[in-house]
Amino acid sequence: MKVSRSLKNVILIELFVPITLLILGIYHGLMQTVYRAGVIHQSSAVKLDYYQGLTLHGVINAVVLTTFFAVAFGHATITYYLKKEPNKKATWTSLILMVTGTLLAAYAMLAGKASVLYTFYPPLKAHPLFYIGTAMLIVGSWVPLFDWLNVYRQWKRENPHTKIPLAVLGTLVNFIIWFTCTLAVAYEVLVLLLPWALGFKATVNVTLARTLFWFFGHALVYFWLLPAYIMFYTMLPKIAGGKLYSDNAGRIALFLFLLLSVPVGVHHQFSDPNISQSSKWVSTILTFGVAVPSFITAFTLAASLEYAGKKNGAKGLFGWMGKLPYLDHNKYMFGYMIAGLILFIFGGLTGIVNSSYALNNVVHNTSWLPGHFHMTVAGPVFLAMIGMSLYLLSALTGKKIFLPKLNVVVPYLWMIGVLIFSAGLMYGGLMGEPRRTNLGMTYLNPNHELYHPQWVPSTLLALAGGIIMFAAGMCYFIVFFGTIFKKKTQEAEVYLPDSESYHDEKYIPLFNSFKPWIIMMVIIIIIAYVPTILDVLRLGGPGAPPHLPSSPTPGL
Amino acid sequence: MLDKYEGKAIGITAIIIMVFLFSLLYVTGKQKTDVVECVPYDKTYTTPRINQIDSTTYQVFAVAKMWNFEPSQIYVPVGAEVDFFVTSGDVVHGFNIAEKNVNMMAVYGGINKTTVKFTEPGIYKITCHEYCGVGHQNMQAEVIVNYPNNY
Amino acid sequence: MPGQHDTEEKFIPKGAIAFFMLLITLCVVIWYGIYYIMLERA
Numbered sequence: 001m002k003v004s005r006s007l008k009n010v011i012l013i014e015l016f017v018p019i020t021l022l023i024l025g026i027y028h029g030l031m032q033t034v035y036r037a038g039v040i041h042q043s044s045a046v047k048l049d050y051y052q053g054l055t056l057h058g059v060i061n062a063v064v065l066t067t068f069f070a071v072a073f074g075h076a077t078i079t080y081y082l083k084k085e086p087n088k089k090a091t092w093t094s095l096i097l098m099v100t101g102t103l104l105a106a107y108a109m110l111a112g113k114a115s116v117l118y119t120f121y122p123p124l125k126a127h128p129l130f131y132i133g134t135a136m137l138i139v140g141s142w143v144p145l146f147d148w149l150n151v152y153r154q155w156k157r158e159n160p161h162t163k164i165p166l167a168v169l170g171t172l173v174n175f176i177i178w179f180t181c182t183l184a185v186a187y188e189v190l191v192l193l194l195p196w197a198l199g200f201k202a203t204v205n206v207t208l209a210r211t212l213f214w215f216f217g218h219a220l221v222y223f224w225l226l227p228a229y230i231m232f233y234t235m236l237p238k239i240a241g242g243k244l245y246s247d248n249a250g251r252i253a254l255f256l257f258l259l260l261s262v263p264v265g266v267h268h269q270f271s272d273p274n275i276s277q278s279s280k281w282v283s284t285i286l287t288f289g290v291a292v293p294s295f296i297t298a299f300t301l302a303a304s305l306e307y308a309g310k311k312n313g314a315k316g317l318f319g320w321m322g323k324l325p326y327l328d329h330n331k332y333m334f335g336y337m338i339a340g341l342i343l344f345i346f347g348g349l350t351g352i353v354n355s356s357y358a359l360n361n362v363v364h365n366t367s368w369l370p371g372h373f374h375m376t377v378a379g380p381v382f383l384a385m386i387g388m389s390l391y392l393l394s395a396l397t398g399k400k401i402f403l404p405k406l407n408v409v410v411p412y413l414w415m416i417g418v419l420i421f422s423a424g425l426m427y428g429g430l431m432g433e434p435r436r437t438n439l440g441m442t443y444l445n446p447n448h449e450l451y452h453p454q455w456v457p458s459t460l461l462a463l464a465g466g467i468i469m470f471a472a473g474m475c476y477f478i479v480f481f482g483t484i485f486k487k488k489t490q491e492a493e494v495y496l497p498d499s500e501s502y503h504d505e506k507y508i509p510l511f512n513s514f515k516p517w518i519i520m521m522v523i524i525i526i527i528a529y530v531p532t533i534l535d536v537l538r539l540g541g542p543g544a545p546p547h548l549p550s551s552p553t554p555g556l
Numbered sequence: 557m558l559d560k561y562e563g564k565a566i567g568i569t570a571i572i573i574m575v576f577l578f579s580l581l582y583v584t585g586k587q588k589t590d591v592v593e594c595v596p597y598d599k600t601y602t603t604p605r606i607n608q609i610d611s612t613t614y615q616v617f618a619v620a621k622m623w624n625f626e627p628s629q630i631y632v633p634v635g636a637e638v639d640f641f642v643t644s645g646d647v648v649h650g651f652n653i654a655e656k657n658v659n660m661m662a663v664y665g666g667i668n669k670t671t672v673k674f675t676e677p678g679i680y681k682i683t684c685h686e687y688c689g690v691g692h693q694n695m696q697a698e699v700i701v702n703y704p705n706n707y
Numbered sequence: 708m709p710g711q712h713d714t715e716e717k718f719i720p721k722g723a724i725a726f727f728m729l730l731i732t733l734c735v736v737i738w739y740g741i742y743y744i745m746l747e748r749a
Contacts (some may be wrong), residue, residue, distance in 0.1 A: 008658075043690065049690075054687075121686075123646060123664060124687075142695050157570075206664050206665055222622060245559070245720060246558065247560075254560070271660050271668075273594065273666030273667055274663070276594050277591060277593070280591050288573040292569050295565060295727075295730075296727075299562065299720075303720035317721060318722055319722075349733060349738075352576070353737060353738055353741045357591060359745055360591070360659070360738065361659040364685075365652065432652065434683055435685065436687040436692075437687070441694075450694070535594070539595075539596045540665050541598075541667075542597075542665050544665060547622065551622075552646060552689075553691075554646065557718060566725075569731075571732060572731055575735075576738060583745070588749045589745055
């Protein structure tokens with residue numbers, strides 16, 4: 001399907017900017033493992049402080065790359081499946097807002113004035129530009145949702161009784177979740193933090209700020225995950241040579257995410273004060289609920305791949321696993337998705353541990369957490385994103401993939417790296433190894449009094465995995481930027497593989513309308529969050545003055 | 557509406573969730589472990605000190621600051637049951653005794669409480685596991701559980 | 708193509724069910740592993 005020059009440029013910029021920043025993001029990822037393994041015992045390297053690098057790693061990889069990709073991929077799915085292009089002014093407005101916001105935040109971080117990590121918990125204070133930049137990036141990513149909803153309503157009037165294409169349903173559900181949850185972080189950033197960082201307000205209610213952040217923080221995780229789920233449901237079965245096992249399974253999973261993504265945020269605060277244990281119990285139960293769609297997806301994708309394997313002549317219970325196009329360089333998207341799914345088996349299951357009430361005491365804020373989330377956001381999500389970025393780049397510019405034989409290996413190399421890396425981190429985490437800490441300075445420094453030898457094997461494993469991940473990342477950059485500089489050799493158009501469904505159930509109104517689900521979502525959010533906010537306001541003490549990461553004395 | 561094998565998958569997932577929830581309820585009911593207790597804010601908790609209630613019960617009022625814990629060394633006898641009340645004097649800190657499942661956040665304007673029984677002698681490290689500025693990696697205190705003779 | 712006929716008629720995802728059961732088992736193993744560590748430390 002041909003797209004206008006304007007939309008093509010918007011999507012290409014929204015892919016190029018984050019992938020270029022990703023070079024810095026992945027460099028700081030490697031540096032984390034180098035510092036933590038005690039290879040170097042210093043607070044900074046190449047004039048970039050450890051915590052400055054950790055902030056850059058988190059913000060670039062987990063906020064900028066993910067938000068830019070979600071918008072670019074949203075444009076592609078809406079355009080391809082609804083056969084209508086988003087409004088030109090809206091796409092450029094959102095692009096400019098997002099790029100400006102990113103540049104502002106990047107300036108603050110690179111100037112070393114915003115080393116507050118991507119969770120920016122107060123009373124640690126960042127440069128006001130960091131908060132303004134973050135707010136602009138988020139508002140910029142709201143604009144497409146309202147535009148897409150108009151396009152969708154037009155399409156709905158013209159096709160009253162046809163099923164919403166699964167990819168469009170996924171994109172709209174994803175951005176409704178995104179808009180709902182970012183209201184809380186926008187309030188936190190613009191009302192609680194910005195005036196406080198500028199000196200207009202003396203103190204900030206710390207637990208309230210943390211609660212508003214995690215109202216947004218967990219839905220953010222599903223905002224990362226849903227684009228990958230859309231690719232798994234709509235593209236993976238076709239690329240593997242089969243059909244999606246059940247269309248309604250996908251719809252149910254997406255609507256369950258819509259209902260339960262936001263209200264579960266409190267499971268990030270099991271160790272926080274000022275929140276009652278009953279609120280934490282509610283969050284545990286709701287989080288078990290939001291695990292259901294992922295189990296549905298695991299089963300549905302396995303059935304779809306088994307169907308494809310049988311089509312390719314597989315036999316027996318697990319024969320289908322061997323009959324799939326793992327190393328077919330023309331179907332490289334299969335590798336990017338299956339490697340991510342293999343990681344997601346471990347990532348998803350360890351996530352259930354983290355959200356299980358008292359079990360969280362064993363792992364909270366230890367390096368088990370980065371071990372877990374490098375098999376979720378840096379596993380299926382990251383691989384699906386960089387795979388689809390390459391795919392859209394090649395489709396929109398009409399250029400063939402540079403070094404396809406290298407490209408097809410990248411996801412598997414990354415998977416092996418992450419498995420070793422996460423094994424090291426989780427093993428260390430169970431021994432109490434803290435996350436977000438420059439271990440090389442003290443705990444992994446043999447001639448420091450705080451030296452902690454038990455963490456040597458775990459940090460070395462993480463280092464080994466980190467090096468392999470870095471190698472895979474560099475290979476990807478060679479392929480991605482190599483493709484940009486190739487000559488145009490084919491028609492430039494957007495084509496997304498669209499799987500048929502084996503069980504293509506008939507049109508059900510409930511699974512093709514948003515209103516009832518949104519109402520239920522708001523009710524569940526009220527049930528989960530009103531008691532929590534009341535706790536925080538009732539039990540909390542005085543607000544906190546700002547602190548710079550570098551000095552114990554409060555003040556700007 | 558939905559294929560029966562999909563329904564079975566949902567059913568099995570629901571059963572596993574019920575089993576996990578029962579295990580959690582069991583272990584919380586038996587007072588084996590729990591998440592931190594909720595204590596309404598009160599200024600008296602913000603001065604670091606150790607109270608000895610009786611021969612084996614202690615109250616530790618710990619305050620995390622940029623970049624050490626006060627009190628930084630806590631001596632208790634073997635078999636002591638210690639109530640930790642934790643708060644912060646500035647930014648958010650962590651308060652983690654990994655060997656004993658003590659995992660709390662020290663937050664300004666918030667009092668966190670948990671109880672732990674030290675049955676084995678030894679030195680238990682209290683590690684700050686939440687980024688709190690440039691000195692974060694130096695923040696570690698100790699609970700010294702030694703033989704019946706305290707000092 | 709062998710195997711072609713049975714995928715068209717009635718496809719029963721036996722392999723997927725088996726995989727799902729393994730996934731559930733791994734879930735229980737991981738979960739109770741950490742549960743055991745928690746109790747051991749209590």
